[in-house]
């Protein structure tokens with residue numbers, strides 16, 4: 685998300701509710717949940733404006749991307765219900781794992797790659813939680829491109 689200066693101290697955790705087991709481990713909240721939801725809503729609108737007359741094949745990257753994908757797809761569906769141009773949207777899932785505890789590892793495990801053939805010829809929207817080193821996304825893009833989609837975009 686853009687627009688947060690490096691020296692932004694964040695909000696005090698006392699302003700929010702959070703699970704008790706985070707107590708003492710949480711210094712601040714940089715991006716409150718409501719801001720993320722508002723941004724997700726706007727992103728959904730940008731995706732709808734951007735799609736032209738094309739349908740969308742969503743590819744959700746598990747596990748991290750599941751909540752963001754669910755929120756974004758919900759927002760797109762709300763807009764779709766209120767649009768005169770109906771959108772057909774499919775949602776498929778793939779799991780990639782590169783982190784062991786909090787460390788990035790060179791090996792990327794991929795589960796579900798065999799189902800990527802559904803993306804052939806489609807306008808693909810990959811929905812991912814985080815791009816950190818970019819290794820996971822590079823690996824996924826290489827695999828997805830091999831199935832010759834018409835277009836690939838990434839939301840994260």
Ligand SMILES: O=P(O)(O)OC[C@H]1O[C@H](OP(=O)(O)OP(=O)(O)O)[C@H](O)[C@@H]1O
Nearest residue numbers: 747748781782783815816817818819820
């Ligand atoms: O840009 P990178 O450095 O490759 O890191 C980003 C990836 O790391 C996390 O996944 P993780 O490997 O932790 O798997 P998980 O989502 O199943 O926990 C995250 O959900 C991304 O997929």
